Amino acid sequence: MKKVAWRNNLAWFGGAGVGMGACVAAVMALSAGTGCEMAQANCGDVESDYEQAVQAESGLGELDVHGEPQLAMALRMDMVNGLANKVLSTVLSETLDFEGTLPVSGTQGVSFNVARPSLQVELEASSACDTCVRMKGDWGGDFGVTIPVLGRQSSPLSGSVDWTVPLSVERDANGEVAIFFDSPAAVRMGAPRITGSIESLPSTWSRTLEPALMRLVQERLADEVPKVRIAGYAMPNFGVAGLEFAPTLFKLDNRSNALILGVRTNLDAPGSDVAKLSSALSLSEGQNVALGVQPGLIVESVRLAMREEKIARRYSLTGDERSDGPTYAVVDSLQVGSASESAVPLGLDFRLFNHGAGWGCFSMDGRAVSALKVEDGQVSLDLEKVEFTGSRLADAANWGASQFVTRTQGLLTAALNDEVVVGSEMGVSVRSNQVGAGAGMLVLKGQGSTAE
Numbered sequence: 001m002k003k004v005a006w007r008n009n010l011a012w013f014g015g016a017g018v019g020m021g022a023c024v025a026a027v028m029a030l031s032a033g034t035g036c037e038m039a040q041a042n043c044g045d046v047e048s049d050y051e052q053a054v055q056a057e058s059g060l061g062e063l064d065v066h067g068e069p070q071l072a073m074a075l076r077m078d079m080v081n082g083l084a085n086k087v088l089s090t091v092l093s094e095t096l097d098f099e100g101t102l103p104v105s106g107t108q109g110v111s112f113n114v115a116r117p118s119l120q121v122e123l124e125a126s127s128a129c130d131t132c133v134r135m136k137g138d139w140g141g142d143f144g145v146t147i148p149v150l151g152r153q154s155s156p157l158s159g160s161v162d163w164t165v166p167l168s169v170e171r172d173a174n175g176e177v178a179i180f181f182d183s184p185a186a187v188r189m190g191a192p193r194i195t196g197s198i199e200s201l202p203s204t205w206s207r208t209l210e211p212a213l214m215r216l217v218q219e220r221l222a223d224e225v226p227k228v229r230i231a232g233y234a235m236p237n238f239g240v241a242g243l244e245f246a247p248t249l250f251k252l253d254n255r256s257n258a259l260i261l262g263v264r265t266n267l268d269a270p271g272s273d274v275a276k277l278s279s280a281l282s283l284s285e286g287q288n289v290a291l292g293v294q295p296g297l298i299v300e301s302v303r304l305a306m307r308e309e310k311i312a313r314r315y316s317l318t319g320d321e322r323s324d325g326p327t328y329a330v331v332d333s334l335q336v337g338s339a340s341e342s343a344v345p346l347g348l349d350f351r352l353f354n355h356g357a358g359w360g361c362f363s364m365d366g367r368a369v370s371a372l373k374v375e376d377g378q379v380s381l382d383l384e385k386v387e388f389t390g391s392r393l394a395d396a397a398n399w400g401a402s403q404f405v406t407r408t409q410g411l412l413t414a415a416l417n418d419e420v421v422v423g424s425e426m427g428v429s430v431r432s433n434q435v436g437a438g439a440g441m442l443v444l445k446g447q448g449s450t451a452e
Contacts, residue, residue, distance in 0.1 A: 043361035050353035050363075053330040057303045058268035063244045068271025069262025070297040071415065072249070072441060073233050074281035075448075076258045076288035077133075080179075081123050082450045084230040087424045088135070088181060092119045092161075095224045096141065102212045110145055112213070114157065117141035121161065128189065130251050131167045131259075135181075136160070143198055143213075147205060155206075159196025159214070163221070164189060167230070169250040169261060176232035176422060177247050177263055183225040194218045232422035233261060236414040238301040239310060239407075243267065253278050258288075267304070269296035272439040280438030281445075289430050289448035292441035293415040295334035295346075302331050302408050311403045317354060319398035328353045331404050334412075339436045344372040346381075348408050352388075365389040366396075368405045372412070372442065377431035379416055379444055381409045416444040427451045 075083075099113035121137030128134075140158045147153050165186035172178040186192075194214045198206045235245055249262030260281060264271060272280070272294060281290040305311040306329070312321040314328055330351045337345030348368040355361040366388045372381050386399045399405065414420075418430030432446035 043355045046353050046355045046361040046363055050328050050330065050355070053351065053353075054307070057307065057330075058300070059304050059307065060240070060242050060266050061268045063246055063266040064264060065246045065248060067248055067264045068274060069249050069264050069277070070267070070269055070271050070294040071233075071235070071245075071263040071265075072272065072277060072281060072290075072292035073261045073421065074253075074256070074258045074283060074290040075231070075261075075421075076256065076283050077123060077125060079288040079448050080133075080230065080259060082448075083423045083426070083428070084123055084181065084228075085121065086426065087228060087230065088121055089119045090425075091225060091228050092121070092139075092221070093117045095220055096139065096217060098220060100216060102145070102209055102216070104208060104212070107148060110147060110209070112143065112145040112209075115142045115144065117157075119161065125252050125254055125257055126164050127254070128164045129166050131169075132164055132189075132252070133167055133181075135163045135165055139196070145201070145205075145209065147201075150202075150205075153201055153205075155198045155200035157196055157198060159194065161192055161194055161221070163192035167250075167252075167259065168227070169247045171246065172229060172232065174232065174234075176234045177245070177261065178232040179230045179250075179259065179261070181228040181230055183222075184227055187222045191218050192221050194221070229424050231424065231428075233263065234420045234422050235263070236411060236417075236420065238265075238267075238411060240267070240301055240304050241308065249274060249277070256282050258283055258290075265297065267297055267300040269294055269300040270440060272441050276439035277441075280436075280441060280443055283445060284434075286433065286447055287445045289418075289421060290443055290445045291416050291420065292439070292443045293412065294441050295336060295412075298408055298411045298415070299331055299334050301411055302404055305407065306331070306404060311407050315352075315402060319396075319400075319402050321403060326354050328355075329402070329404055331408070334408065336437045336442065341434050341436070342374050344435050344437055344442060346370045346372055346412075348405060350404065366399060368400060368408075370409065372416075372435050374432045374435050374444075374446075377433065377446070379413065379432045379435065381413050383409065412442070416442065418446070418448070421448060423450055 096117035101109040101111050103109050119139045121135050123133040123135055126132040126134040139161050143157045144154045166182050168180045168182040194217050196214055198210055245263050245265045248264045251260050253260055306313050314325040316322050316325045317327050332349040335347040350366045353363045368386050369384045370381055383400045386396050421428045430446045430448045434445040436443050
């Protein structure tokens with residue numbers, strides 16, 4: 001471990017520095033003539049510095065629903081299709097399993113039913129609005145009708161559907177930020193375009209019944225299809241009482257054919273530059289999912305948990321949590337180093353304030369150095385070392401197990417975890433292949449897939 005000069009508030013006597021080791025030795029020898037008693041004179045300053053550092057921690061504020069996002073997700077449209085296809089096909093098929101009466105001139109109408117309908121649809125980006133998709137696909141089923149004189153007749157149905165629908169985003173009952181297929185909003189933009197043919201009826205009846213049936217199918221889709229939840233973005237559990245969050249960005253990026261979703265919390269942490277976010281979340285070949293988190297959001301969560309005494313604030317000098325410990329910790333920032341495609345170096349900066357001990361008062365700066373890595377499709381955050389500016393502590397490595405360090409690591413890996421991407425009726429897994437940084441966020445990218 002690199003040894004450098006460390007900053008402390010030990011007193012100086014006669015113009016000469018009295019080192020920590022000399023003070024400890026002096027206390028052990030019960031000597032009062034080494035200048036160590038002067039260290040006690042600085043305890044008030046150390047305690048004041050600590051109190052100022054705690055007061056500078058901002059905590060929770062008002063939720064700015066128009067603020068810059070602190071969490072983000074990008075889903076390429078092939079991933080959206082994988083999440084949407086089953087649930088949309090199910091809902092649309094259930095809607096088209098119906099019966100009724102078709103108007104026919106010269107009759108009171110003919111009764112019919114559509115049974116065992118099926119749809120195979122696909123979503124693609126549309127320029128109709130910022131979040132519009134075009135749903136295209138084939139549909140079919142079994143058509144039965146009672147025709148005068150001929151009696152009950154049956155025929156296969158086949159056709160196509162083409163519907164431009166906006167996607168919307170909102171918090172759902174599960175506490176997730178969810179993406180919806182917003183069919184009620186689509187009706188205000190225009191009805192679905194439906195084509196179809198009744199293949200096995202006499203041609204005169206087919207030509208009569210087909211347009212009437214297509215109008216009914218169109219009306220039924222427009223009137224009966226509810227808003228459908230396609231996917232959710234599960235917020236990491238930051239363990240903070242009173243934490244709120246809301247979507248503040250939702251758009252379809254036509255260049256990458258991906259949906260971009262941004263979320264903000266009421267933690268007073270910086271957000272991401274929206275103008276740069278699309279680039280930071282851009283997906284390369286072999287990638288269809290990107291997740292981003294603002295490091296400052298993690299730091300503020302840890303700070304708040306320390307103030308709420310959910311994370312230890314007091315320690316022994318060797319890093320053991322102690323409710324009566326003389327060493328108080330303050331977390332400053334999470335620094336991001338230069339990233340490669342497989343690793344991002346991170347440095348958690350913190351400060352320790354030692355006061356109340358019998359042998360002296362001082363403060364020092366610390367850093368827990370980690371590497372955010374991707375190996376064999378999995379993301380990991382490995383602690384490499386803990387270093388102190390000028391520290392002569394023999395057990396500096398013990399601080400790597402302190403609660404504020406381990407909680408920081410846990411929150412960060414939770415935010416960049418494939419479990420935050422949630423399908424409506426299926427599981428989602430992401431095989432990670434890249435970590436990086438951009439637009440103020442740490443970003444994880446990979447290939448997502450769905451499973452029953």
